[in-house]
Amino acid sequence: MSTENPSTADEPSDDTRPPAAGTVTNLVTATVVVVLGGAALAGALSLGIGSPSKPGPGTWPALVSTALIILGVLLAAAARRMDDAEKFTRTGFLVIVAVGTMVAYVAVIGVIGFEIPTALLAFFWLRILGRESWRTSIVVSLAATCAFYALFVGALKVTIPHLF
Amino acid sequence: MSPVLDGFAVVLEPTNLLYCLVGVVIGMLVGVLPGLGPAATIAILLPVTLGFEPVTAIIMLAGIFYGAQYGGTITSVLLRLPGEASSVVTVFDGHALARQGKAGTALGIAAIGSFVGGTLSVIALSLVAPLVAEFALDFGPPEYTMLALLGILLVATVSNGGMLKALIAAALGLLLATVGRDGFTSAERFTFDNLSLADGLDFVPIAMGLFGLGEILYTLEERHRAVHAPTKVANVWPSRSDLRQSSGAIGRGGVIGFILGILPGGGAVLASLAAYALEKRRSRTPERFGRGAVEGVAAPETANNAAATSSFIPLLSLGIPANATMAVIFGALLIQGITPGPQLVTEHPELFWGVVNSMYIGNILLLIMSIPLVGLFVRILRIRPTILAPITVLITLIGAYTVNNSVFDIGLVVFFGVLGYLMKKLGFDPGPLVLAFVLGSLLESSLRRSLLLFEGDPGGFLTRPISGTLFALFLAVALVPAARAIWHNRRTDPRHSNEPV
Numbered sequence: 043m044s045t046e047n048p049s050t051a052d053e054p055s056d057d058t059r060p061p062a063a064g065t066v067t068n069l070v071t072a073t074v075v076v077v078l079g080g081a082a083l084a085g086a087l088s089l090g091i092g093s094p095s096k097p098g099p100g101t102w103p104a105l106v107s108t109a110l111i112i113l114g115v116l117l118a119a120a121a122r123r124m125d126d127a128e129k130f131t132r133t134g135f136l137v138i139v140a141v142g143t144m145v146a147y148v149a150v151i152g153v154i155g156f157e158i159p160t161a162l163l164a165f166f167w168l169r170i171l172g173r174e175s176w177r178t179s180i181v182v183s184l185a186a187t188c189a190f191y192a193l194f195v196g197a198l199k200v201t202i203p204h205l206f
Numbered sequence: 207m208s209p210v211l212d213g214f215a216v217v218l219e220p221t222n223l224l225y226c227l228v229g230v231v232i233g234m235l236v237g238v239l240p241g242l243g244p245a246a247t248i249a250i251l252l253p254v255t256l257g258f259e260p261v262t263a264i265i266m267l268a269g270i271f272y273g274a275q276y277g278g279t280i281t282s283v284l285l286r287l288p289g290e291a292s293s294v295v296t297v298f299d300g301h302a303l304a305r306q307g308k309a310g311t312a313l314g315i316a317a318i319g320s321f322v323g324g325t326l327s328v329i330a331l332s333l334v335a336p337l338v339a340e341f342a343l344d345f346g347p348p349e350y351t352m353l354a355l356l357g358i359l360l361v362a363t364v365s366n367g368g369m370l371k372a373l374i375a376a377a378l379g380l381l382l383a384t385v386g387r388d389g390f391t392s393a394e395r396f397t398f399d400n401l402s403l404a405d406g407l408d409f410v411p412i413a414m415g416l417f418g419l420g421e422i423l424y425t426l427e428e429r430h431r432a433v434h435a436p437t438k439v440a441n442v443w444p445s446r447s448d449l450r451q452s453s454g455a456i457g458r459g460g461v462i463g464f465i466l467g468i469l470p471g472g473g474a475v476l477a478s479l480a481a482y483a484l485e486k487r488r489s490r491t492p493e494r495f496g497r498g499a500v501e502g503v504a505a506p507e508t509a510n511n512a513a514a515t516s517s518f519i520p521l522l523s524l525g526i527p528a529n530a531t532m533a534v535i536f537g538a539l540l541i542q543g544i545t546p547g548p549q550l551v552t553e554h555p556e557l558f559w560g561v562v563n564s565m566y567i568g569n570i571l572l573l574i575m576s577i578p579l580v581g582l583f584v585r586i587l588r589i590r591p592t593i594l595a596p597i598t599v600l601i602t603l604i605g606a607y608t609v610n611n612s613v614f615d616i617g618l619v620v621f622f623g624v625l626g627y628l629m630k631k632l633g634f635d636p637g638p639l640v641l642a643f644v645l646g647s648l649l650e651s652s653l654r655r656s657l658l659l660f661e662g663d664p665g666g667f668l669t670r671p672i673s674g675t676l677f678a679l680f681l682a683v684a685l686v687p688a689a690r691a692i693w694h695n696r697r698t699d700p701r702h703s704n705e706p707v
Contacts, residue, residue, distance in 0.1 A: 082381050085396055102384060110377040133426075144603065144620045167595060168592065173592070
């Protein structure tokens with residue numbers, strides 16, 4: 043192949059890729075995988091793993107969770123050589139806040155209907171997370187709520203909890 | 207031939223045509239949102255199709271699928287942001303053309319190539335799929351066990367990121383599939399006495415969370431990367447010389463795409479790369495590639511669409527989805543009460559041919575709609591992501607509710623959204639997880655039936671010709687890369703040379 047391989051000259055978005063995570067992140071990931079596998083294996087054993095000729099409800103989960111543990115150990119062994127994880131930076135805080143708004147959304151939607159939480163979530167994402175202007179935030183969040191009402195309650199007749 | 211023609215009659219019913227059109231348009235609209243590839247687009251829009259008749263719903267999904275594929279091309283060309291891996295190569299020449307003011311030409315050629323590739327591939331699919339299905343009718347539980355295992359392994363092998371991480375994701379998917387009541391003994395597994403988990407996890411919130419919400423959360427961090435779309439796109443119709451220049455590339459791309467698309471895993475990705483490499487090698491002026499060669503857009507776009515179409519073959523004839531997007535479509539079919547598999551073509555011919563023939567129509571509609579709508583897409587791309595993100599999030603959350611009318615499902619979407627974000631951050635591809643989740647119950651029940659059949663002797667898998675062959679293939683795919691890695695390590699790292707491996 044020629045030297046003008048476009049993948050080196052013009053790689054999309056690679057120049058802005060966030061920094062790679064270190065060995066610690068990889069080791070933590072591997073540990074989580076092993077612990078998950080261990081917990082699943084314990085659960086599978088308590089279900090009863092049966093025997094090859096009489097597989098029980100725990101047979102298959104036990105096989106899969108054993109595989110998960112082995113894969114987790116292999117991942118820990120390879121942790122130093124991995125460079126495909128990204129570092130968690132301060133912008134990750136945005137994600138935590140965003141998830142918080144969605145958790146709140148789920149918590150209140152059954153109680154007060156979907157209109158107010160929808161408008162509030164949209165407004166919060168626009169104004170606080172997106173730093174849009176007050177006017178844009180208010181207009182877009184109200185318009186979006188009306189559009190969702192028309193689509194889901196009006197057109198699709200979904201039984202989502204709603205006020206009106 | 208008559209079921210084939212009946213299939214056309216189904217597709218040409220005005221309602222079905224309308225929903226195919228609607229599917230193509232909204233597929234493109236959502237598909238152009240940066241970061242949302244076909245799997246995410248279909249997952250987000252799944253709830254919209256649930257209220258329809260199965261055939262209509264699937265026709266609409268096929269439309270969404272094509273639209274979303276093309277949406278990814280639009281962002282590749284205009285923003286240098288490929289919607290998915292299979293349009294990464296399109297970026298090289300497509301974006302170069304856009305910078306020369308020829309974005310229209312690139313998009314036009316891509317639309318024409320996609321149409322030709324897709325149509326050729328549907329014709330071949332119509333001939334091949336029934337034959338494969340007939341062959342697969344003799345498959346028993348052991349064959350399905352091996353086939354599903356091989357499928358998951360192949361997808362893990364070619365997924366983005368390392369194979370180890372892909373296999374971990376797949377194992378997680380298999381575990382998630384076991385949540386709920388065991389089909390054989392009705393024992394409750396991993397439900398933590400939660401009533402909402404007793405019937406198992408639903409596929410839709412998992413796909414919507416991992417692909418849709420996870421992607422949105424991930425891009426939330428990357429705001430500063432936002433790129434601005436060019437202000438206008440002119441000359442969407444490619445000139446005659448452009449067409450002449452790319453006709454060969456379109457033909458070759460179509461064939462490569464069809465063949466590679468049947469293989470499980472990243473068929474469309476491999477196909478687009480192979481088609482691009484072939485054109486570059488064949489070209490008398492390879493230096494133009496990467497600087498705005500029309501063939502460099504035509505070949506991969508034709509190939510990835512042909513591959514996307516032929517990847518329906520394993521799904522419709524064997525019931526084994528070949529990649530993440532097909533896994534989402536598999537889930538959609540299950541929700542409609544249809545289990546894809548070898549019986550589909552004989553038991554529900556109207557459905558099988560309805561789906562296949564809707565692809566012809568989907569391709570035609572894509573060609574008709576994409577060219578005049580390019581201006582609209584450019585305008586959508588100029589809407590700031592800060593405005594699009596909350597709207598997409600809300601569509602996802604409310605949409606998740608509509609599947610089972612359950613608030614618990616919205617919670618699941620948020621949970622899997624967080625998981626999807628973390629996986630993406632840590633270098634895990636969510637594709638294998640979703641695929642393994644979809645195949646999980648088939649795999650488990652096939653394995654348990656096989657063990658009952660063999661009276662507990664796993665050697666039974668080896669003595670049946672087809673399952674034995676599949677097992678040999680499985681071993682080859684699993685061990686060859688591992689062996690190569692060990693060989694490589696021994697050669698490069700002298701410390702390991704005396705240790706037993």
